[in-house]
Amino acid sequence: MTNPAPRPALRKAPDADVHPARAGDSTANIDLRAAAPTRPAVSRKVAAEGRNRAQVSASDTSLAAADLRATGQLAVPAEPEAEKAAAKEPSKKKDKKNKKGKKGKKKNGQGSARADQRIDVRVAVPRLARHLRNSTPTL
Amino acid sequence: MIIAALSLKGGVGKTSVVLGLAGSAAERGLRVLVVDLDPQANSTASLDPLRTPYTTSDVLYDGREGVAADAIVDSGWGSMVKLVPSERALEHRAQPVGANSALRLRRALSGVADGFDVVLIDCPPSLGELTRNALHAADAALVVTEPSYFAVQGAEQALEAVAVVREHGNPTLRAVGIVANRVRPTLSEHIYRMDEMRAAFGDLVLGGLPDRSAVQQAQGACVPVQRWQSHGATDISRALDSLLVQLVGDHHATVEARPVLTATPSSGEQQ
Numbered sequence: 001m002t003n004p005a006p007r008p009a010l011r012k013a014p015d016a017d018v019h020p021a022r023a024g025d026s027t028a029n030i031d032l033r034a035a036a037p038t039r040p041a042v043s044r045k046v047a048a049e050g051r052n053r054a055q056v057s058a059s060d061t062s063l064a065a066a067d068l069r070a071t072g073q074l075a076v077p078a079e080p081e082a083e084k085a086a087a088k089e090p091s092k093k094k095d096k097k098n099k100k101g102k103k104g105k106k107k108n109g110q111g112s113a114r115a116d117q118r119i120d121v122r123v124a125v126p127r128l129a130r131h132l133r134n135s136t137p138t139l
Numbered sequence: 140m141i142i143a144a145l146s147l148k149g150g151v152g153k154t155s156v157v158l159g160l161a162g163s164a165a166e167r168g169l170r171v172l173v174v175d176l177d178p179q180a181n182s183t184a185s186l187d188p189l190r191t192p193y194t195t196s197d198v199l200y201d202g203r204e205g206v207a208a209d210a211i212v213d214s215g216w217g218s219m220v221k222l223v224p225s226e227r228a229l230e231h232r233a234q235p236v237g238a239n240s241a242l243r244l245r246r247a248l249s250g251v252a253d254g255f256d257v258v259l260i261d262c263p264p265s266l267g268e269l270t271r272n273a274l275h276a277a278d279a280a281l282v283v284t285e286p287s288y289f290a291v292q293g294a295e296q297a298l299e300a301v302a303v304v305r306e307h308g309n310p311t312l313r314a315v316g317i318v319a320n321r322v323r324p325t326l327s328e329h330i331y332r333m334d335e336m337r338a339a340f341g342d343l344v345l346g347g348l349p350d351r352s353a354v355q356q357a358q359g360a361c362v363p364v365q366r367w368q369s370h371g372a373t374d375i376s377r378a379l380d381s382l383l384v385q386l387v388g389d390h391h392a393t394v395e396a397r398p399v400l401t402a403t404p405s406s407g408e409q410q
Contacts, residue, residue: 010209013200020230
């Protein structure tokens with residue numbers, strides 16, 4: 001009589017650190033900076049919608065983006081040019097309305113300082129998540 | 140016995156019923172395992188485990204025979220109540236994956252449930268992959284509802300789901316009953332809906348659990364409602380004892396008379 005095979009040890013799911021709101025993404029390794037194209041100056045509202053669409057493109061979501069997989073990092077792109085231009089416009093109008101010399105512009109800190117502002121967020125994707133494609137459980 | 144507490148409508152008190160039954164069973168010396176299959180992890184929070192190295196997300200991800208044993212941890216309620224905790228990442232398991240995806244929990248619990256007198260599965264408020272896993276793993280389905288129009292409709296849909304799973308994959312599954320939660324017997328709407336349920340579902344209606352704030356108070360304090368010191372806690376504990384007997388039978392749980400508390404109830408307690 002042979003002893004029964006030992007029970008397998010429970011495996012940890014690799015996506016424990018991936019927020020459920022991203023459960024539908026094809027991959028966690030998306031370089032949002034590279035995916036954001038330059039856009040012409042448009043209204044703030046349209047620019048906001050464009051920014052959301054620009055964050056993911058078909059080519060960049062492919063798992064063939066080996067560099068991104070290797071580094072396991074995500075980066076949120078800088079604010080698109082249109083967004084910055086649109087953000088400036090209301091302020092400019094406001095400045096023109098209330099402008100006395102150059103006081104309004106300097107008061108709000110507009111101008112070159114805003115153009116240089118960018119958001120650069122890096123998120124460390126768990127090591128195991130890079131192998132998500134190869135770790136589909138077999139039943 | 141593996142009991143899945145389900146409701147297609149959220150907020151009716153599935154977690155409260157699961158926790159209440161767990162506390163009642165533990166008080167009677169039954170070994171209880173709570174499987175938290177809700178990504179909201181409310182049962183997990185109230186059972187207050189010291190450590191959670193694995194969760195139901197890992198169990199369903201793995202899905203192999205008996206692996207759920209590695210995920211069982213002690214709860215803060217004492218040695219008689221153990222837990223397979225949940226986490227928000229369980230949401231990732233809410234989609235079918237491969238063939239027989241709905242059988243993952245059943246396989247993972249294989250041999251594990253034998254070590255407990257009662258296994259209670261707290262389902263999420265939807266008929267998705269997680270609830271399907273629960274129904275394929277369970278022997279009994281307890282539908283939790285409340286005496287309202289939408290909830291009664293949800294109870295009917297839940298019973299239909301139980302019948303479908305029984306026919307297509309789990310012939311041992313049976314609907315053990317419908318319990319109405321947070322019942323206020325003085326409200327005409329509640330009286331009407333309870334009568335409506337009895338007319339529609341007959342003997343399946345196991346009765347109602349009274350609306351008592353002690354339930355939320357005990358959950359917030361991470362203790363069983365049976366240990367909460369108030370008249371409302373005594374009322375709800377008696378009702379839970381009665382429900383437990385109906386579910387697991389007299390040979391497993393004998394309902395003993397509870398002492399009537401003489402202490403003054405805390406402020407805001409409903410009677």
